[in-house]
Amino acid sequence: MSTTNNKLSNPNLSEVEQEAIIGTFVRRYENERLRKRWSHKLSTDHQVYRPATGIPRTAIRKIILPILAIAASLLFLLAFLPGFLQTDGEALMASYLTEVTIDNSRSEPKTELEQARAQLIENFNSGNFEAAVSAGKGLMLMPGATDEDRYSVGLTFLRNNNTAQATAIFRELLEHPTDFKTEAHYYLGISLLVHGETAAGLSELKRIKETDGLTLHAKAQKLLEAKWD
Amino acid sequence: MRISEDKNAVFLSQFSHLLLLLSVTESTSMSALSLKNNRQLSLSATSAQEKNFGLSEPEFKKLLACLQDGDQRLFEKVFFVHFEDCMSYLKRKDRASHEDAYDATMDAYLHFRSLLVAKKINYGNLRYLLTRMARQHFQRRQKRGQIFTELPDFAGDLGEEEADISTEDYDLLSRAFQSLGSDCRELLKAFYYARRSLKEIAHEEARGAPAVRKQKSRCIATLKRYFNQLS
Structure with missing residues (x-):
């Protein structure tokens, strides 16, 4: 690699x-022009913007950060209470379960499918799991439903304590190659644990390898090391 | 939509390296597989199209031809629909912020286009390749260390030396380039960016290749002169 300085x-x-210098320059120059063109087209034709379109930063500072700080403090205290989380599998599982959120970073829903998706997420994140399940059932019937939708619906069933349905959805996800394989194994394990099928649930969690994702693997390991009645 | 369940997915293995390299260097088209009957063929064709953003192989070839002609519209039509999915994938797998996911995806798209123009990508599993490239560009932006360095590096895929141009020199060259006549700009763009040979350019313009070669030399000499004047 060379540098153009004085060269x-x-x-x-x-x-x-x-x-090399001229070629690199022309490619970079034209790529920058193309980047600008694509940014414009993505925003005008596809409503995809670079700046975050979610919650304003001020709102994050004022509302979410204090909540997170309180939650972190509670978790810290709980984690250091002797024998509490580390030994109680059910408590650990419950704490992991409450961390689950479905985040919607997509643009304004336009189609029926996108509207059903948005409805599911909104209800899920506001804790209205029953309504989320209802939206999820409709979503599953739509022809354009994706694996990500199925995964979201699975989570929704799980949070609504419909563990049998959640288990069925996560198992269905694992029947074909999917980007959600690790998540499906993990939440299938959780669903089975919640359903009382401890051995089967732990067996699913054992399938998650470190290379599947460090965080889920770490959580699965903690659940495997915990005490289960 | 993305699932923000906390995870830092690192699941690349030697096998994925191999798959990726195969995608770049060798065509692994489904049609190359031995098929027993028409139904299987039909299913395989569908599967191949799903892996290739809905493009059939002839459509893919048409896309390449358009890009080599400097026409980005078909590329934009096919791939922009998936831009947000690619961003979501980075957010989910690597916990990328919205901005970082956008930038890495944009980098990957630009790089992907370059590889297509340079005929370094064959019809096979474009979706997988593009997603992996986006993750690699995210890694580069984040410089997150060893875990992600296992991702195959696409930097050398174009098989040419890339010069390290300082920001100051780039700005000067940009000004010098803008001062060139449109003929020179178009010629340099066609040669270096669209990667058309001088022979191809000459053929399209009904000129002799030596004349185009001389014109290119003159354009570069003028560019250098402008650059030196601005320095």
């Missing part, structure tokens, strides 16, 4: 070096 002015610059 392009050098009369002894070799043909190869000159080609």
Whole structure:
């Protein structure tokens, strides 16, 4: 790799070096132009914007950060109470379960499918799991429903204590190659544990390897090491 | 939509490296597989299209031809629909922020386009390849260390030396480039960016290749002169 500093002015610059510099420059220059064009097209034709369109930063500072701080403090206290979380599998599982949120970073819903999706997320994140389940059932019937939708609906059933339905959805997800394989194994394990099928649930969690994702693997390991009645 | 369940997915193995490299260097088209009957063929074709953003192989070839002609519209039509999915994937797998996911996806799209133009990508599993590239670009932006360095590096895929141009020199070159006549700009763009050979350019313009070669030399000399004047 060479640098252009003082080189392009050098009369002894070799043909190869000159080609590399000019070629690199033209590609970078045209890519920057294309980047601008694409940014414009993505925002106008697809409503995809670079700036975050979610909650304003001020709102995050004022509302969410204090909540997170309180939650973190509570978790810290709980984690250091001797023998509480580390030994009680059910408590650990419950705490993991309450952490689950479905985040919607997509643009304004337009189609029926997107509206059903948005309805599910809104209800889920506001804790109205029954309504989320209802929206999820409708979503599942739509032809354009994706694996991500199925995964979200599975989570919704799980949070609404419909563990049998959750189990069925996560198992269905695992029947074909999917981006959600690790998550499906993890939440299938959780669903089975909540349903009282401890051995089967722990068996699912054992399938998660470190290379599948550090965080889920760490959680699965903690659940495996916990005490279960 | 993305699931914000906390995770930091790192699941690349030697096998995924191999798959990725195969996608870049060798065509692994479904049609190359031995199929027993028409139904299987139909299913395989569908599967292949799903892996390739709905493109059939002839459509893919048409896309390449358009890009080589400097026409980005078909590329934009096919791939922009998936831009947000790619961002969601980064957010979910790597916990990327919205901005970081956007930037990495944009980088990957630009890089992907370059590889297509350079005929370094074959029809096979474009979706997988593009997603992996986005993760790699995210890694580069984050510089998160060893875990992600296992991702195959696409930097050398174009098989040419890339010069390290300082910001100051880039700005000067940009000004010098803008001062060139449109003929020179278009010629340099066609040669370096659209990667058309001088012979191809000459053929399209009904000129001789030596004349185009001389014009390119003159354009570069003028660019250098402008650059030196601005320095």
